[in-house]
Structures are given as structure tokens and as C-alpha cells.
Amino acid sequence: MSATRKPMAALRKALWDENPGLVALLGLCPLLAVTSTFVNGLGLGIATILVLTCSNMLVSASRKWLRPEIRIPIYVLIIASLVTCVELLFSAYFPALDRSLGIFIPLIVTNCAIIARAEIFASKNPVTPSIIDGIGMGAGFALLLCTIGAFRELVGQGTILSRLDMFIGGDPIAGFLVFDSGFLLAILPPGAFFSLALAVAAKNTIDRRRKRAAGFRLSI
Amino acid sequence: MTSGADDNSTQAPIWSSGVILAVIAAVCTTLVALTYSLTEARIAANDRAWLEQSLQPALTGVVYDNNLLGSTLVIPLPHELPGNEPILVYRALLGNTPVAALFVVSALDGFSGPIKLLIGIDDTGAITAVRVLKHRETPGLGDFIDSSKSDWIDQFEQKSLSAPDRALWALRRDGGKLDQVTGASITSRAVVKAVKETLLYFEANRETVFAMHNSDTTDAAE
Numbered sequence: 001m002s003a004t005r006k007p008m009a010a011l012r013k014a015l016w017d018e019n020p021g022l023v024a025l026l027g028l029c030p031l032l033a034v035t036s037t038f039v040n041g042l043g044l045g046i047a048t049i050l051v052l053t054c055s056n057m058l059v060s061a062s063r064k065w066l067r068p069e070i071r072i073p074i075y076v077l078i079i080a081s082l083v084t085c086v087e088l089l090f091s092a093y094f095p096a097l098d099r100s101l102g103i104f105i106p107l108i109v110t111n112c113a114i115i116a117r118a119e120i121f122a123s124k125n126p127v128t129p130s131i132i133d134g135i136g137m138g139a140g141f142a143l144l145l146c147t148i149g150a151f152r153e154l155v156g157q158g159t160i161l162s163r164l165d166m167f168i169g170g171d172p173i174a175g176f177l178v179f180d181s182g183f184l185l186a187i188l189p190p191g192a193f194f195s196l197a198l199a200v201a202a203k204n205t206i207d208r209r210r211k212r213a214a215g216f217r218l219s220i
Numbered sequence: 221m222t223s224g225a226d227d228n229s230t231q232a233p234i235w236s237s238g239v240i241l242a243v244i245a246a247v248c249t250t251l252v253a254l255t256y257s258l259t260e261a262r263i264a265a266n267d268r269a270w271l272e273q274s275l276q277p278a279l280t281g282v283v284y285d286n287n288l289l290g291s292t293l294v295i296p297l298p299h300e301l302p303g304n305e306p307i308l309v310y311r312a313l314l315g316n317t318p319v320a321a322l323f324v325v326s327a328l329d330g331f332s333g334p335i336k337l338l339i340g341i342d343d344t345g346a347i348t349a350v351r352v353l354k355h356r357e358t359p360g361l362g363d364f365i366d367s368s369k370s371d372w373i374d375q376f377e378q379k380s381l382s383a384p385d386r387a388l389w390a391l392r393r394d395g396g397k398l399d400q401v402t403g404a405s406i407t408s409r410a411v412v413k414a415v416k417e418t419l420l421y422f423e424a425n426r427e428t429v430f431a432m433h434n435s436d437t438t439d440a441a442e
Contacts (some may be wrong), residue, residue, distance in 0.1 A: 031361060033360070060245060065240045067237055067240070069237060070237045070240065073241060074240075074244050076246060077241075077244055077245055077248050080248075081248035081249070081251050081252045082251075083254040084252050084365075085251060085252055088255050088259045088263065090251075091254065091259070091263050091266065091267065092258075092259035092262035092263045093259075093262070095263075095270065096267075097266075098246055099270075102356075102359060102363065103356055103358070103359055170354055187358070195436065
């Protein structure tokens, strides 16, 4: 595996080339549901990074004992306990965010991106690359959550960083008002699909341009 | 798979798989237990702060002048209120006259998990407001009970056992007078039932709830 040797290449792959949300389109349920604001996206993103990194670490550490017939129950055990821990930590340290994300934190259990990384990567690689893979894939997912959250918030209600107080504490923060009266559709569920489609299209366009540019360079 | 790491993997006995599963389960359980004991106190404090923050908005239209946190009452089990825990009641006073009571109850027959409700009732037996403190209902379907998601819960304001008549304290689809949300009648029904039971309890036990001698600040100080 090239990823074992080059952590930077692995990160690049996770953040862009094989982004679990943009390319593999995994974990769409939370992605579409919670990204109504940037802060919500960031909250779920951080929770996902935590779970994915720790689950990759634990799965990789126990890979010597993973047998094909019991590996799925083991993944489920590990992921479910980690999600419970993260849920407890969130409701202890970010209660407002926990209320806002509601059941979507426990639902991280069902994010197929996590079990996919356990099966595809962590169960076959040593601990350090697995941790790097977890951080990278988690960050790739979180970045997408934040981008879509920020976009929907800006278009939908015309603000940036509203309710940042859910992270840093203190009084409710309305956020920076960019323009009045947003385009409500962006906040509603269809807006989530449109935003994701735009993000995927943008990524594909950038990739194609790059490929074409590389092709020109070769022909010269 | 794991590239020959396990030497006798060709036909490993089934009991060894069981042992591996048990060990991993034990490790995971320890992890959760540790996190729980680490966060328990903070979570309880957060829940309490959230409850105290919700008290005042649940008393819409009530004029009172006491410190709500200083006038509480705990109704021990068994009781006829919704929920399987002792019920915490806050009382609002004007001068020394009780004007309203706030019940912290749990509707247990929701779609998933208990729905923790804060129900305010004034001295005439009319509801001041109902607020959901905690719930696990399905997002986008059962979460309309949350006042930040929809104004469904506001329909209880000013209602009492005489308006509408107590026989009509049910969802419209059950022949009553209260609005349900289509596709989420289990959630709607659970909340309506809990509110009705609380009203019935208040009607029957008004004197106990408002009795002042067993309330004192030391109760709530803890």
C-alpha cells in the first residue's frame, strides 16, 4: 500500500480523490440532514472524525484476531461503543450542539463510511497508517459537511457562522448577516440535495480541467 | 485477508472466536463505562441548567415574584403522573399565593425513548405552556413536538380539562379535539396523553401540589 509510506499522499487521497462524501457518496443521510448551518456541519464533522479515527485505530490494533466470520460483529461493537462515548462527551461539553444535532450523533453508527474504512483499510494495515486514514477520511467528510453547511446557511438565511456559541459557549450568536431574507429552499431538505449535487459537479469539473491541463503538458 | 497473521486460521475452533468476541466486548464496555463515569456529573449539570433555563418561558402570561428554584416539590413514586421516576414540580408564587405549577414529566409511550416534558399549569387548571426538554423522536417526522421545529406544542396553551371537555382530550383521529401530525400519531398521542394525565393529577391533588409547608429552599439547594 502506498498509503503506508506517504501520509501526505494518503491525506490528499482521503480529502479529495477518494473523499467519502463527494466520491464514494457514503454517509449521505447525516450529510443531507444536519448541514443546515455551518456550525451543525462542523459539529457532526468533528464527531465523525473522532469516531472514524478511534475505530480505525481499534480495528487495526485488533486485526490479528479478526476472523472473517466474526469481523462484522467486532466492527459493530467497536463503532457502537465509540459513538456512545462521543455522544456522552458531546452532551457533557457541548450541550447546545448536542440538542441541535439530536439523534444524528447516535446515528453516526449507521454511517457506512466508518464501517467501510474499517473493512477496506484498518483491518489490513498497521495502526499508524490506519489512524492517518481515519483522520484523513474523517476530515474529508467533515470538510464536505462544513462546505455544504456554510453554503446552505449563506443562501438560506443570509448569515455566516450563526450559533457559533454552541461551540465556544456564551450568549447565542446570530452570526454575521450578509444579506437579509435568504432563499428558504436552501435550508429545506431539497436544498441539501441541490447543494450536494453542486459540490459533486464542482469537484468533477475541477478534476476534468486538471486532467486536460496535464494532457496538454504531455503533448507539448 | 490479514495476510497469514493468524497461524492456525484455516480451521479455528468456534469457541476461540467466542472468546475473542467476549474480550473485545469487555474492552468496549469498559471504554463506555469509563466515559460515562467521567461525563455523568457534567451531563446532569447541563440537563439541570437547560431545565432551569426553560422554566420561565413555560410560564407565559403568569405574573409571579418568587425564585422558582427555591420552591420545588418532589412527588415520590408511586404517583399517577406520566413517567417512572419521582416527579419534580416547581411552583410560581405571587406574594405567598401559589399561581402556577410546572411539572417535569416523561411520556413513556413515544416512538423511541421517553419524551421529557415541562408542563406549566396555572391555578385555574389551564395550561400556561408545554415544552419538550428531551426527546429521541425521528428527525423530520416526530420532532415537530420541539418548539424550535414547529408550533404544534403551542396548541396546549390556555387549554384545560373543561376547554375542551375532558372527554375530548384526544387527537382528532381518535375523536378528540387536538391536532395530530400526520404520519406521527404515536408521538402526538403520547404527548397529549401525558399532558392530560398531568392535568388530571393537578385537578385531584391541587392542595398537595400547592401546600407550602413541605417546600423550602433546602430542598432545591442541593
